[in-house]
Amino acid sequence: MTGFIPRNPDFENRVRDSFGAQTFMCAIGATITKLEPGAVDLTMDKRVDLCQQHGFIHAGVTTAILDSAAGYAALSLFNPGEDVLTTEFKVNLLRPAEGPRFVARGRVLKPGKTLTVCRSDVFALRDGEDVLVATALLSMIAVAG
Amino acid sequence: MTGFIPRNPDFENRVRDSFGAQTFMCAIGATITKLEPGAVDLTMDKRVDLCQQHGFIHAGVTTAILDSAAGYAALSLFNPGEDVLTTEFKVNLLRPAEGPRFVARGRVLKPGKTLTVCRSDVFALRDGEDVLVATALLSMIAVAG
Amino acid sequence: MTGFIPRNPDFENRVRDSFGAQTFMCAIGATITKLEPGAVDLTMDKRVDLCQQHGFIHAGVTTAILDSAAGYAALSLFNPGEDVLTTEFKVNLLRPAEGPRFVARGRVLKPGKTLTVCRSDVFALRDGEDVLVATALLSMIAVAG
Amino acid sequence: MTGFIPRNPDFENRVRDSFGAQTFMCAIGATITKLEPGAVDLTMDKRVDLCQQHGFIHAGVTTAILDSAAGYAALSLFNPGEDVLTTEFKVNLLRPAEGPRFVARGRVLKPGKTLTVCRSDVFALRDGEDVLVATALLSMIAVAG
Numbered sequence: 330m331t332g333f334i335p336r337n338p339d340f341e342n343r344v345r346d347s348f349g350a351q352t353f354m355c356a357i358g359a360t361i362t363k364l365e366p367g368a369v370d371l372t373m374d375k376r377v378d379l380c381q382q383h384g385f386i387h388a389g390v391t392t393a394i395l396d397s398a399a400g401y402a403a404l405s406l407f408n409p410g411e412d413v414l415t416t417e418f419k420v421n422l423l424r425p426a427e428g429p430r431f432v433a434r435g436r437v438l439k440p441g442k443t444l445t446v447c448r449s450d451v452f453a454l455r456d457g458e459d460v461l462v463a464t465a466l467l468s469m470i471a472v473a474g
Numbered sequence: 475m476t477g478f479i480p481r482n483p484d485f486e487n488r489v490r491d492s493f494g495a496q497t498f499m500c501a502i503g504a505t506i507t508k509l510e511p512g513a514v515d516l517t518m519d520k521r522v523d524l525c526q527q528h529g530f531i532h533a534g535v536t537t538a539i540l541d542s543a544a545g546y547a548a549l550s551l552f553n554p555g556e557d558v559l560t561t562e563f564k565v566n567l568l569r570p571a572e573g574p575r576f577v578a579r580g581r582v583l584k585p586g587k588t589l590t591v592c593r594s595d596v597f598a599l600r601d602g603e604d605v606l607v608a609t610a611l612l613s614m615i616a617v618a619g
Numbered sequence: 620m621t622g623f624i625p626r627n628p629d630f631e632n633r634v635r636d637s638f639g640a641q642t643f644m645c646a647i648g649a650t651i652t653k654l655e656p657g658a659v660d661l662t663m664d665k666r667v668d669l670c671q672q673h674g675f676i677h678a679g680v681t682t683a684i685l686d687s688a689a690g691y692a693a694l695s696l697f698n699p700g701e702d703v704l705t706t707e708f709k710v711n712l713l714r715p716a717e718g719p720r721f722v723a724r725g726r727v728l729k730p731g732k733t734l735t736v737c738r739s740d741v742f743a744l745r746d747g748e749d750v751l752v753a754t755a756l757l758s759m760i761a762v763a764g
Numbered sequence: 765m766t767g768f769i770p771r772n773p774d775f776e777n778r779v780r781d782s783f784g785a786q787t788f789m790c791a792i793g794a795t796i797t798k799l800e801p802g803a804v805d806l807t808m809d810k811r812v813d814l815c816q817q818h819g820f821i822h823a824g825v826t827t828a829i830l831d832s833a834a835g836y837a838a839l840s841l842f843n844p845g846e847d848v849l850t851t852e853f854k855v856n857l858l859r860p861a862e863g864p865r866f867v868a869r870g871r872v873l874k875p876g877k878t879l880t881v882c883r884s885d886v887f888a889l890r891d892g893e894d895v896l897v898a899t900a901l902l903s904m905i906a907v908a909g
Contacts, residue, residue, distance in 0.1 A: 389538020564709035683824020
């Protein structure tokens, strides 16, 4: 439980509908594996077409899932009728994104009327262990949607 | 001309070989459209499978091209036998990534023995005008490669 | 000339009054040395009480002048009655902040109704040469003031 | 307990000596209130000469304590004879830095031979409650020192 009270009772459908409209999440095979107020996890499998020059997941793909996870964590707390846009993020790449499966955990740190600040971490799932490969801070803005 | 003197006379092949090994650049259709010491441009067309919920290019894709452009701008100044890894970046998304074609311009701001700091800007090419949609600062590290 | 048209004809007094109320700018001896729409420079001398362990200017002080320079560059473009707050920044420290005098150059990259994105660079003034010691991207928000 | 094993048995004196050489920490009245392997807290009182235009602590001062806290958290894990420099940081200012007393909590997220990544949070201590006012990610580099 995250402790946040959603202002939109239908937040779950709101998030799933918007996520379903992100063609890039479909293209990389990412799915929602957790959806609570202020907390969204996205999970994806490694694929050979999503890599950088050493065969690790490309930082752009890592960023895609951590950004969408954080954006939907924020959107889950917005008013009905509002949409979310990312205004900025900072990502530290801590270890090579190596592994068969990855999960991005987006969490709201500070909700706000205009700006919502999130943290988002990406873990590689290796032999039952979660290895932190990237950590990010992100700002999300609520817009009429 | 960028004013940087490459330490690797074969820097152009070094960059093209590594870029060619990034399967994700191939998957999104990005190509190198400029390659000088300390300066690399990557160009890609809009595609319907690379979008977020409003039909704009997903921030992960924008990040992918600005990160690879900056990484190869850095690699062009490295010693023979060194490879490049991104350690961190910060991206400000200034406008919706809307348009038929996008170019990421990676430039070395400060070369270094261990860390090289780059700027990278993404422009949407609209009716002959370049519209800045994202700007980033990135840190690249030289590793034995 | 910056090309920006200020919405507040009295922007110069607005900026100077607010800057004058920042006790910390007074404490470190920073002064405004350029004030145009969307562009503010702050200059300060090295002082022995503003240093880190090697005798270079502390990153907090470098950040203080680059943040205030950017904030006032943003405020110069705001409506009358609006005030400015920094929501986030990213700073790359490129070289030791060594020298007798420093200037922070805050520039608006993208003005907006709610958020204004700025770049801000700090230079050490050494023997008539400007050496870039830090570069930053910052987000500023307009608030009722 | 942080779970990190220091490589320098004398890490505590190493950190205290270096902190004592930061004249700016002395100037703002910051002191070490926790020092464990990979974890350093710095505490300071509000002072009227450290403020921005609304009478809150200036973001440069907030940054000074979160940066020094993180830097010394990193240094506590370094080898004897190594020193620490900050290469970059990103700070999100979540709430006005208002209160009688502030604590910066620097924590190592990922130690490394060259780069160490830290998180650092600043809390305002208000009526026995800790209010998060800023959160940051920072990169520290080990240098011969």
